[in-house]
Amino acid sequence: MTDQAQLLPGTLDLLILRAVSLGPLHGYGILLRIGQISGNALMIEQGALYPGLFRLVKQGLLKASWGTSDNNRRAKFYELTTAGRSRLQVETDSWNRLAGAIAAALSQQPEEA
Amino acid sequence: MKLFDWIRFPMASLFQPAKLRAEMEEELRSHVEHRADDLVRSGMSRDQADRQARIEFGAREKYKEECQEALGGNFLATLLQDLRFSLRVLRKSPGFTFAAVVTLALAIGANALVFAVVNALFLRPLNVPHGESLYSLQRGNEKYIVQSYPDYLDLRDRNRSFDDLAAYSISQAGLDTGKDPATVWGYTASGNYFDALGIQPYLGRFFHGSDEHGPNSAPYIVLSYAYWHTHFQDDQGVVGRQVRMNKHPFTIIGVAPPEFHGTLIFFSPSFFVPIVNHSQVDAWDDMNSRGSRWVFEILGHVKAGVTPAQASADLSSVGAYLQSTYPKDDDQKTYSLVRPGLHGNFFAPAVRAFLTGLMLLAGLILLAACANLGSLFAARASDRGREVALRIALGSSRSRILRQLMTEAVLISMAGGTLGLAVSVVLLRRLSVWQPFPEFPIHIPVNPDASVYWVALGLALVSGILFGIVPVRQVLNANPYEVVKAGSSARMGRRVTVRDVLLVVQIAICAVLVTASLVAVRGLARSMHANLGFEPRNVLLAQTVLSMAGYSEDRIPAMQERMIEAMKTIPGVTDAALVDTPPLHMGWSISTVFKDQTADLRPSNAAATAVYYRVSPEYLRTAGTALLAGRGFSSSDSKDAPRVAIVNGEFARTILGSKASAVGSHFKMPDGTRVLVVGLVEDGKYTANLAEDPQPAMFFPLLQLPASDTTLLLRSSRDLQLVAPAIRTKMRSLDAGLPVFIQTWDEEMNGALFGSRVATVSLGVLGMMGAMLSITGIFGMAAYSVSKRMRELGIRVALGAQKTEVLQTALGRAVKLLAVGSALGLLLGLLATRVLAFIVYQATPRDPFVMVGVVFAMIVLGLLATWIPAQRALSIDPLALLREE
Numbered sequence: 001m002t003d004q005a006q007l008l009p010g011t012l013d014l015l016i017l018r019a020v021s022l023g024p025l026h027g028y029g030i031l032l033r034i035g036q037i038s039g040n041a042l043m044i045e046q047g048a049l050y051p052g053l054f055r056l057v058k059q060g061l062l063k064a065s066w067g068t069s070d071n072n073r074r075a076k077f078y079e080l081t082t083a084g085r086s087r088l089q090v091e092t093d094s095w096n097r098l099a100g101a102i103a104a105a106l107s108q109q110p111e112e113a
Numbered sequence: 114m115k116l117f118d119w120i121r122f123p124m125a126s127l128f129q130p131a132k133l134r135a136e137m138e139e140e141l142r143s144h145v146e147h148r149a150d151d152l153v154r155s156g157m158s159r160d161q162a163d164r165q166a167r168i169e170f171g172a173r174e175k176y177k178e179e180c181q182e183a184l185g186g187n188f189l190a191t192l193l194q195d196l197r198f199s200l201r202v203l204r205k206s207p208g209f210t211f212a213a214v215v216t217l218a219l220a221i222g223a224n225a226l227v228f229a230v231v232n233a234l235f236l237r238p239l240n241v242p243h244g245e246s247l248y249s250l251q252r253g254n255e256k257y258i259v260q261s262y263p264d265y266l267d268l269r270d271r272n273r274s275f276d277d278l279a280a281y282s283i284s285q286a287g288l289d290t291g292k293d294p295a296t297v298w299g300y301t302a303s304g305n306y307f308d309a310l311g312i313q314p315y316l317g318r319f320f321h322g323s324d325e326h327g328p329n330s331a332p333y334i335v336l337s338y339a340y341w342h343t344h345f346q347d348d349q350g351v352v353g354r355q356v357r358m359n360k361h362p363f364t365i366i367g368v369a370p371p372e373f374h375g376t377l378i379f380f381s382p383s384f385f386v387p388i389v390n391h392s393q394v395d396a397w398d399d400m401n402s403r404g405s406r407w408v409f410e411i412l413g414h415v416k417a418g419v420t421p422a423q424a425s426a427d428l429s430s431v432g433a434y435l436q437s438t439y440p441k442d443d444d445q446k447t448y449s450l451v452r453p454g455l456h457g458n459f460f461a462p463a464v465r466a467f468l469t470g471l472m473l474l475a476g477l478i479l480l481a482a483c484a485n486l487g488s489l490f491a492a493r494a495s496d497r498g499r500e501v502a503l504r505i506a507l508g509s510s511r512s513r514i515l516r517q518l519m520t521e522a523v524l525i526s527m528a529g530g531t532l533g534l535a536v537s538v539v540l541l542r543r544l545s546v547w548q549p550f551p552e553f554p555i556h557i558p559v560n561p562d563a564s565v566y567w568v569a570l571g572l573a574l575v576s577g578i579l580f581g582i583v584p585v586r587q588v589l590n591a592n593p594y595e596v597v598k599a600g601s602s603a604r605m606g607r608r609v610t611v612r613d614v615l616l617v618v619q620i621a622i623c624a625v626l627v628t629a630s631l632v633a634v635r636g637l638a639r640s641m642h643a644n645l646g647f648e649p650r651n652v653l654l655a656q657t658v659l660s661m662a663g664y665s666e667d668r669i670p671a672m673q674e675r676m677i678e679a680m681k682t683i684p685g686v687t688d689a690a691l692v693d694t695p696p697l698h699m700g701w702s703i704s705t706v707f708k709d710q711t712a713d714l715r716p717s718n719a720a721a722t723a724v725y726y727r728v729s730p731e732y733l734r735t736a737g738t739a740l741l742a743g744r745g746f747s748s749s750d751s752k753d754a755p756r757v758a759i760v761n762g763e764f765a766r767t768i769l770g771s772k773a774s775a776v777g778s779h780f781k782m783p784d785g786t787r788v789l790v791v792g793l794v795e796d797g798k799y800t801a802n803l804a805e806d807p808q809p810a811m812f813f814p815l816l817q818l819p820a821s822d823t824t825l826l827l828r829s830s831r832d833l834q835l836v837a838p839a840i841r842t843k844m845r846s847l848d849a850g851l852p853v854f855i856q857t858w859d860e861e862m863n864g865a866l867f868g869s870r871v872a873t874v875s876l877g878v879l880g881m882m883g884a885m886l887s888i889t890g891i892f893g894m895a896a897y898s899v900s901k902r903m904r905e906l907g908i909r910v911a912l913g914a915q916k917t918e919v920l921q922t923a924l925g926r927a928v929k930l931l932a933v934g935s936a937l938g939l940l941l942g943l944l945a946t947r948v949l950a951f952i953v954y955q956a957t958p959r960d961p962f963v964m965v966g967v968v969f970a971m972i973v974l975g976l977l978a979t980w981i982p983a984q985r986a987l988s989i990d991p992l993a994l995l996r997e998e
Binding site for chain 1: 136139140141143144146147148151168169171172173176179180182183184866
């Protein structure tokens with residue numbers, strides 16, 4: 001547990017969008033998917049997922065519908081809307097740029113003066 | 114809180130669909146179940162798995178709330194929560210809550226009161242159907258808006274912009290309804306008056322334009338509801354009954370509705386009579402004279418689609434026609450439209466200036482109250498630093514805490530606003546039925562309406578936010594770790610805090626208010642001692658209107674002669690005289706006058722407009738007016754003798770050139786009569802306002818310029834209360850049917866002093882409120898600083914500090930702030946005095962009395978406010994204090 005990384009603010013939404021982009025999922029499923037694709041490297045409190053989900057639905061990036069899960073339980077499934085898909089694209093690009101820039105800056109060896 | 118819970122649940126479900134909450138609940142439960150399924154699969158027992166899944170999920174209620182926030186739908190739920198918490202907190206400190214609510218109630222009540230008066234006089238249209246399109250006519254830029262009757266007829270018939278133009282004049286008449294004849298005030302109104310205004314009768318019918326068939330052709334009278342109610346006890350059968358007005362028979366044809374009080378805002382007439390019968394009411398036949406302007410006001414509804422500018426252009430073209438047709442009488446051709454109800458520019462500017470001043474001061478009161486409450490809130494916030502820190506440490510967001518503090522502030526402001534509004538409504542109702550003068554039907558329709566309520570609640574909300582904002586920075590900067598660690602010990606900061614600034618502001622405002630009220634009191638005192646140009650003490654006034662008793666013009670002089678002779682026989686009466694209207698009475702006569710060498714007597718060539726009085730020969734001596742040069746009138750200044758006049762100093766200066774050459778010179782009246790000046794008297798006060806500048810006045814012999822409406826002046830060496838019944842007896846023996854109204858001249862002067870009295874009382878009340886606010890402000894600050902520094906003071910006492918040193922430590926800061934604030938306020942107040950000059954007689958800031966008074970008042974306030982905290986600081990027992998710690 002201790003080697004898990006804290007989420008940067010604002011990145012949870014991006015992770016949710018990414019998780020859902022692979023197919024409709026219910027809340028717990030999203031959490032499992034994020035763990036799976038991130039190699040369990042990120043620490044997310046389970047309940048913290050939901051305010052994010054509601055926010056994305058409100059923004060029209062996700063849509064939700066009730067269905068039945070593999071465990072044969074009622075659950076609310078989320079999937080990307082068209083707007084959600086393009087937002088994911090934009091956010092991914094800008095994240096990559098940022099991450100690349102920061103990685104470059106950090107890996108730069110100071111030149112001897 | 115029982116009641117509140119009872120309200121809360123239905124409300125919450127009302128504003129937040131239950132379905133949404135159930136869905137959210139189900140979704141979260143589904144999540145926990147899925148997690149538990151996984152845990153069971155990994156080998157846990159079901160019970161253990163459920164428990165573990167719930168723990169892993171985290172603070173479920175918190176997330177639910179956040180979800181609702183994400184949906185933006187729980188504003189009301191949060192508000193209710195905040196309200197509930199605020200109520201609980203406020204209930205725990207009833208003293209604070211009470212002080213805050215009462216402070217605001219006073220401030221908002223004062224503002225609501227002033228606004229209601231402004232609203233009634235200037236903002237709200239007259240209480241007639243479609244009042245917003247009703248305008249009255251103003252000729253040129255004259256101060257008086259009176260018109261002549263023939264001009265009115267031309268304007269009515271020749272304009273194309275008004276639905277109809279109505280006119281009225283105010284008269285006093287003797288009304289005999291079968292019982293005691295009494296003088297009452299009413300309107301003589303044009304036949305179309307009620308139709309033009311769109312008023313429907315309460316009982317019977319109104320008169321119409323079709324009732325007018327020449328002079329005295331419509332002997333009909335319409336009663337006001339109030340008069341009918343008090344004099345006929347709501348008798349429905351009153352219609353058709355005969356009454357006698359000035360001995361002329363009139364038929365009651367109807368009763369006006371209760372909400373209609375005529376078209377002059379502060380005056381409530383008792384009757385309405387067609388204007389064609391004006392000469393029977395006022396005994397004065399000027400219906401056909403274009404030069405005689407007595408029609409009090411002309412007003413009407415502008416036609417739909419016509420702008421006021423177009424309407425005045427149209428009227429001015431009628432004016433141009435009048436000017437070219439009657440060059441001698443009508444030479445001011447432009448007309449403009451003014452708000453009806455305040456007699457054009459005559460009352461409006463003075464009243465407006467006064468109310469503007471009051472509004473400013475009331476606003477200052479509210480500002481002072483906000484400053485006061487702001488510092489109270491800041492003090493509370495720092496006392497609650499521990500609570501706030503704990504809440505932040507436990508995960509509450511700062512915005513949530515601020516929101517709750519804001520809710521508390523607004524809750525207090527709303528409670529204060531509501532209370533203040535309730536009090537002001539009661540006062541306004543009282544004011545609406547207030548009758549300051551026994552003989553004159555004042556009516557001030559200041560009943561509050563919706564706009565007053567809105568303004569009061571708006572002000573409450575704004576002030577709540579204003580003083581709620583003060584502690585914001587404090588909360589934002591709160592560092593939970595520091596506060597929890599160090600406890601709530603006082604910061605010993607020496608820097609200037611927000612609270613200090615607020616206190617200085619508040620004291621400065623208070624000092625402004627105290628200055629203003631002292632200036633007003635001083636002005637009133639000065640106007641009491643101003644040289645009036647007559648000596649009202651020991652004089653009785655007996656008002657008689659001979660025309661009311663049916664005297665014809667030729668019989669009036671003889672009757673007046675007999676009245677004076679009869680009065681002189683009353684024991685104790687040293688002098689008796691007649692005057693048409695005593696100076697400083699409501700209602701006075703003016704006339705333009707011309708220099709002797711002026712040949713073209715058109716109004717624009719006039720040398721001045723002078724007040725004039727028609728007096729009997731004994732007037733000057735009876736009134737106590739000093740004759741400076743020349744002679745008084747005698748009985749030889751009769752109808753057939755050359756016209757003579759006595760003028761005052763101002764008249765001599767402005768029209769005759771100098772005081773020295775006044776006696777013996779001539780001037781001309783508008784009709785061309787040359788008048789010889791035979792006497793010069795001192796300047797005095799003439800129109801109904803003690804603050805007036807010196808103005809020209811002239812006196813004419815009653816014999817040369819007769820008047821039927823006269824007042825007897827009796828100077829007596831005996832107690833006036835004993836003389837009054839004797840006057841009544843004498844008058845009855847002369848003519849039993851003659852109505853007489855007797856009062857002392859001092860009483861009568863109340864009318865003239867009315868303006869400055871109202872000003873003084875209102876400014877005094879505002880000053881008192883300011884003083885109270887600053888006492889509570891200083892007290893709060895001083896008490897707070899003493900209680901915060903109890904421990905420090907205790908140690909100082911233990912180390913041998915003297916009483917003065919303790920006091921200096923405890924209260925030095927408060928006293929310093931008080932001094933700075935007072936100095937600032939005095940300075941501002943002296944500047945503000947210029948505004949007061951509009952209403953207060955000779956308001957001058959450089960008055961040593963005012964200066965000393967303000968300083969003295971502030972010292973007293975400071976002593977009062979710091980007394981209790983000082984006692985507390987002095988009674989510190991270091992042993993007890995140290996034991997407690």
